[in-house]
Amino acid sequence: MTAPTPTTATGTPYGAGASDATTRPVAPVHTGSRASRVLGGLALGSIVLLVLYGLVWSPPDAEMADSVRLMYIHVPAASFLYTGCFITTVASALWLRRRTPGWDALAGASAEISLVFAAITLGTGSLWGRPTWGTYWTWDARLTSTALLTALLIGYLALRRLDVDPTARSTRAAVLGLLLVPNVIIVNRSVEWWRSLHQQSTLVKLDPTIEGQMLVALMVGFLAVGLVFTWLLVHRFRVAWLEYQSERLDLDLALVERRAEAGRASEAGRTPA
Amino acid sequence: MEPVVHLRAAVALLGRFPALAGIDLDVARGEIVLLRGPNGAGKTTVLRACAGLVPVVRGEAIVLGHDLRRDPRPVRRRVGLLGHDTGLFDDLTVVDNVRFWGRACGADPAEIAAAMALVGLDGRLRDVSVGRLSAGQRRRTSLACLLARRPELWLLDEPHAGLDHETRDQLDVLIGQAVEQGATVLLASHELDRAESLAHRVVELAGGTTVALPTHASGVSQAEVPASRTPEQEAPAPSSPEVTHVA
């Protein structure tokens, strides 16, 4: 069984000895590595850049005034939310095909990070709504479908938490995960179509001629949010992988213990009846 | 002649628990073999593994010519499993249940009716809801569903439990008839007296493995002997003329 052992740029494998069923892996104390530290540094740097561009260097929008600055987080957050769902679905499909635990861990990790980003999307959208529409919630297409998507993710994560045989749990979660992207697409299209009947302007009508500092701020937003997403995903995946390693069956050890029951039974049998 | 069941050092997992930790078992056509052992020894799992329901992860497992490690599914249609649980729908009548399971595995109405007649369910019990039957009557209904399948290998998990004497006798007769018609029977039971007189051979299980049986006064049985037996354990000498040596 070949599992996708996560190795870092320097080649330190996690779950050392993963392919050797008889030795227990030595668990690292943390899930950091040189590559993830570089990634984290870049993410931090880009967040600083985003703050600068978003809050200081870019001008307020003609229509939306300063609240447009929320868009520099809101739009990328939504994009990476969809990316995370996509990763979960693809990982679920690959698990069903290959049955290697790494894919299952990736599917679960991606869903959790996506839920965080769903909260961010809803939060920034809601905050944007207050000064613009006067209310915290508007039945706008994006917010509504994001809310439904949040429910889908919560349901998926609830299924993953079940206390059943791990293979059964992974199978059910994988089938559900496989349906995630189709559900997202269907929900999005239906809700947009529905809201468009009432000609509500969508939350983000980014002027296609957006240019200058605002465009740069948006690009920096994508960069920063993307790096944070990736960093979170890497760490969450590693934690899941370590969890899997610690629970993994050491078959030969279990067989020895099981057979020992036979020894005890024949001991009992040998005493004079 | 190829054995109907051939297990060698078979390991099977229930989740993370190795229910079978090394089973050696050969059953020839027409044999009745009794699996004996303490609770938790793996008797039920051996039966379910032979039915292709529990995957075998190590060792050899060939039942009715099908390699269970490669694909356990083809063997399922050819075996009949009578388990602890009944596999019946409480809201439906006896005849509805037998008809459903019979037609599900391709039996025609004549075979279904015959199966019900064999267990004595074609009388007043025919249209009673299964939920209102006694344990013995439910067992008979499950047995009818098994008979309708005409399986080549019968896998019976404590079939006598909860039945009255008369029903147990009837069951033994049915088992005998099935064997005469070419079926093979593997059963697990705690009803030792009855099962041992019924069986051609007894195999002892403990800790998920087949073990050697120390001789005792009744002198019953020849069991599989594992490769790692200690000098103190001797192969028991069979004294009953019904007992056959393991090949």
Place this chain on the structure above:
Amino acid sequence: MWRDAALVAGRDLRVELRSRVTTNQVAPFSVLVLILFAFALDPDRQLLERLASGLYWTAVLLAALLAISRSAAIDEADGVRDALRLSGLDPAGVFVGKAAAVAAVLLGLEVLLGVGVVVLYGVELAGAGLVVLAGVAATVAVAATGTLYGALVSGLRVRETLLPLLLLPVLAPVLIGATRAFEAALAGVPADGWPWCGLLAGLAILYSVAGALAYGTLLEGS
């Protein structure tokens, strides 16, 4: 596969008929929901009549949760899963049969609720063609989706609570589509409703195929 589906559908329907849970419990519950809506919205007839389509489909969805739960419970009985695996029944056929049985039960409930809405909310029927086709498409979509998700939570202790959480977000588009289609029909503008009917038909086909493909995996892997 079709033979197996017919066998399983017959079994599920027979169980429902014998136990009478649908007629004695689910049907009254669904009518009760309609009545509760009236309490919540104040029986100002105008309001209820305007909202009738949405309220109707909400009541249908709530009743569907019960019907799907019952359908899943049939195969959770002792030893039935093992027996299904041993029987040689085509899992896709089992899925189609179960979904068909759920659809039949739902259609019955929908007719009852339709009468309820006409009587209680003062709705006037119109656009019968659209109503029937959209209703059938929505019913098949709900039944297929529900049977698949029912299998996902089958056998779990938390089935009762997990099923609504998983199923309702997925059925939201069905609710949207069915309500819009019915509104268009009742308002006498069926042209607006046919596209939504198309959406419902698409969902019905999608989930029927998905369920047929996935049922075997779930039967084995759980």
